[in-house]
Amino acid sequence: MSNALKVTKYLYRDLRTSITVFFSVMIAIVTLPIFIAYQFNTNEGEVNVSGLGATIAVYIFIMGLNIFKSNFKFMQMNNITRSSFYFGSLIALISLALFLAIIDALLNKYMKLFMSYQGLFEQIYPKNLFIADVFWSFSLFTMAVSLGWLITMLYYRSNKLTKIVISIAPVLLLALAGSLNNWTNGSFGENIWNLFSILLGLEQANSYMAVLSFSITALIFFALSYLLIRKSPLKN
Amino acid sequence: MFLDFNSEKPIYLQLAEAIEDSILQDIFKEETQIPSTTEMSVSLKINPATAGKGMNLLVDEGVIYKRRGVGMFVSRGAKKMIIRKRKKDFYDTYILALLDEASKLDISKEEVITMIERGKKE
Amino acid sequence: MSTITIEELTMDYEKNRALVHITLTIEPNKIYGLLGRNGAGKTTLLNLLTNRIFPTSGEIKIDGKNVIENEQALSQIYYMMEANYFPESLKVKDVFRWTKEFYPLFDTAYANELANKFNLNIQKKIKSLSTGYHSIFKAILALASNAKILIFDEPVLGLDAYHRDLFYKELIVVYSENPKTIIISTHLIEEIADVLEEVIVIHEGRIIANHSVEELLASAYQVSGEAEKVDQYMIGKQAAGQKMMGKYKMVTVLKKISKENEEVASELGLSFSKPELQELFIHMTNGQEV
Numbered sequence: 081m082s083n084a085l086k087v088t089k090y091l092y093r094d095l096r097t098s099i100t101v102f103f104s105v106m107i108a109i110v111t112l113p114i115f116i117a118y119q120f121n122t123n124e125g126e127v128n129v130s131g132l133g134a135t136i137a138v139y140i141f142i143m144g145l146n147i148f149k150s151n152f153k154f155m156q157m158n159n160i161t162r163s164s165f166y167f168g169s170l171i172a173l174i175s176l177a178l179f180l181a182i183i184d185a186l187l188n189k190y191m192k193l194f195m196s197y198q199g200l201f202e203q204i205y206p207k208n209l210f211i212a213d214v215f216w217s218f219s220l221f222t223m224a225v226s227l228g229w230l231i232t233m234l235y236y237r238s239n240k241l242t243k244i245v246i247s248i249a250p251v252l253l254l255a256l257a258g259s260l261n262n263w264t265n266g267s268f269g270e271n272i273w274n275l276f277s278i279l280l281g282l283e284q285a286n287s288y289m290a291v292l293s294f295s296i297t298a299l300i301f302f303a304l305s306y307l308l309i310r311k312s313p314l315k316n
Numbered sequence: 317m318f319l320d321f322n323s324e325k326p327i328y329l330q331l332a333e334a335i336e337d338s339i340l341q342d343i344f345k346e347e348t349q350i351p352s353t354t355e356m357s358v359s360l361k362i363n364p365a366t367a368g369k370g371m372n373l374l375v376d377e378g379v380i381y382k383r384r385g386v387g388m389f390v391s392r393g394a395k396k397m398i399i400r401k402r403k404k405d406f407y408d409t410y411i412l413a414l415l416d417e418a419s420k421l422d423i424s425k426e427e428v429i430t431m432i433e434r435g436k437k438e
Numbered sequence: 439m440s441t442i443t444i445e446e447l448t449m450d451y452e453k454n455r456a457l458v459h460i461t462l463t464i465e466p467n468k469i470y471g472l473l474g475r476n477g478a479g480k481t482t483l484l485n486l487l488t489n490r491i492f493p494t495s496g497e498i499k500i501d502g503k504n505v506i507e508n509e510q511a512l513s514q515i516y517y518m519m520e521a522n523y524f525p526e527s528l529k530v531k532d533v534f535r536w537t538k539e540f541y542p543l544f545d546t547a548y549a550n551e552l553a554n555k556f557n558l559n560i561q562k563k564i565k566s567l568s569t570g571y572h573s574i575f576k577a578i579l580a581l582a583s584n585a586k587i588l589i590f591d592e593p594v595l596g597l598d599a600y601h602r603d604l605f606y607k608e609l610i611v612v613y614s615e616n617p618k619t620i621i622i623s624t625h626l627i628e629e630i631a632d633v634l635e636e637v638i639v640i641h642e643g644r645i646i647a648n649h650s651v652e653e654l655l656a657s658a659y660q661v662s663g664e665a666e667k668v669d670q671y672m673i674g675k676q677a678a679g680q681k682m683m684g685k686y687k688m689v690t691v692l693k694k695i696s697k698e699n700e701e702v703a704s705e706l707g708l709s710f711s712k713p714e715l716q717e718l719f720i721h722m723t724n725g726q727e728v
Contacts, residue, residue: 083509083540090536094525151525153525154523154525154536155540156490157517157519157523158536158537158540159488159512159513159515159540160512160540161508161509162507163507313490313491314490314491
């Protein structure tokens with residue numbers, strides 16, 4: 081087995097507990113309403129639950145944030161090259177995003193049998209297509225994890241000053257966008273919304289447009305991460 | 317005047333001497349196996365190359381010999397060999413120095429012998 | 439064979455220069471001591487050897503191939519760092535298992551045997567290990583790794599006398615069984631002097647000596663006797679250090695003993711002796727170069 085795959089194997093082992101806990105909690109939260117519904121003999125149609133998609137996206141983003149530092153150090157202890165570590169992590173993260181996307185799409189498909197259940201995909205694109213849902217969630221989760229991974233590497237490579245800049249940059253950008261919006265009498269916000277609408281294929285309800293946008297963004301984030309890790313020194 | 321260059325003798329020499337001492341004291345008997353270089357270096361915490369150098373010195377002198385795949389053994393007649401060598405060393409380092417010093421102090425040969433006899437009694 | 443060649447290696451940190459134009463060859467299958475005072479650049483050099491960090495300029499090669507991002511070269515080295523970078527939540531035995539994954543020649547049975555000898559409980563989590571056991575844990579990983587090049591940075595930090603003794607002995611066993619290059623950086627020179635074959639002395643980022651222990655010890659001498667006579671002998675010579683006890687004086691000279699000096703000393707009634715490695719090291723890193 082190549083060292084990159086060994087890294088993947090280690091990361092799976094490292095993530096196992098976290099994923100198990102996450103799903104136990106999530107499944108409990110999803111099934112609790114059903115349990116309550118039956119307990120109180122209410123009409124099951126009244127139980128309305130939205131899917132886990134958004135939660136999983138946040139979860140995998142956080143996983144991206146957490147997967148770098150301690151594992152990079154451990155792999156350095158084993159004289160694993162940065163590129164092996166990078167590609168090993170990449171395989172782990174992408175396969176995980178796919179796994180979570182399939183789980184999420186399965187939940188979206190089968191939870192309907194028990195209650196009124198609408199996944200994130202169905203809420204945005206008013207249709208119920210299993211394969212399209214998998215693709216869409218997969219690309220969304222991949223983008224989320226690539227962003228988390230990139231941020232944690234940016235932090236790792238930065239000195240104190242750059243860290244502060246990175247931390248306040250999103251707030252500044254939001255504030256800037258807000259004032260820009262006011263200054264242009266709302267047309268700035270409208271244009272941004274239109275842009276998003278096109279990128280996510282909202283008007284034509286074309287989820288594959290979003291898949292393309294998410295994938296390109298993820299690709300850019302992954303490429304930036306590679307540039308950051310290539311010359312990354314071991315440090316505390 | 318005695319120049320003490322070797323107040324701290326090189327370790328490999330010290331090791332060779334220690335093995336010789338053990339042979340003289342019958343701790344290592346002739347035609348029996350002695351500890352390997354590794355065992356020596358581990359127990360004395362010295363570099364194996366240093367230990368090897370000490371052992372090789374004794375191999376070259378014929379005091380010990382190597383049995384392929386088994387280890388190091390004390391040669392037949394090793395004890396005699398060591399005694400002969402040590403006697404020569406004794407003469408070189410002690411007797412010659414003694415006589416040298418005696419002549420500086422104007423001590424006669426007879427006086428030296430008397431002194432030796434007195435030392436032996438005490 | 440695993441020859442390490444270092445060419446014109448320089449390492450600058452933000453504010454200071456850690457290593458200055460180091461050129462050095464580390465031959466295979468010898469035990470090297472890397473000696474230097476705190477902040478001399480020892481750890482920086484070892485970190486560069488294993489590509490844990492990147493040099494400002496210069497090159498490090500193993501068998502002619504640059505170590506940077508070189509899986510084949512790096513897999514030949516096991517480097518025990520002084521700092522702790524292992525995942526704190528892992529148990530000792532888990533780390534053994536994963537080390538076996540990344541170093542397929544890792545000898546798990548021997549690692550367990552060593553854990554037993556050192557009284558290290560392999561069920562313990564890394565975070566619960568004391569300083570001494572942290573060192574022991576990392577030293578065991580290196581000893582059992584079966585790598586062609588073993589590097590130890592302060593391997594006996596926090597170990598008691600019994601465990602230090604055990605470590606040196608196991609190190610010799612491992613070395614004797616399979617020839618390998620061993621590089622040890624340590625402050626406890628006296629204890630390890632006889633284990634070393636070669637010594638590299640680093641001072642303020644520069645290599646000031648790189649010899650076999652024997653050669654190094656032969657490159658200096660101590661002359662002692664009546665203070666006045668010693669001073670007389672030292673005219674025109676440079677002392678690296680001196681000790682006074684009443685009228686008795688001992689001076690260390692970083693030169694080989696020559697025949698004429700021998701005669702001069704003999705006339706003055708002085709005696710020569712060899713310094714110990716540790717003493718010599720102290721004199722060498724006291725501002726003077728050999």
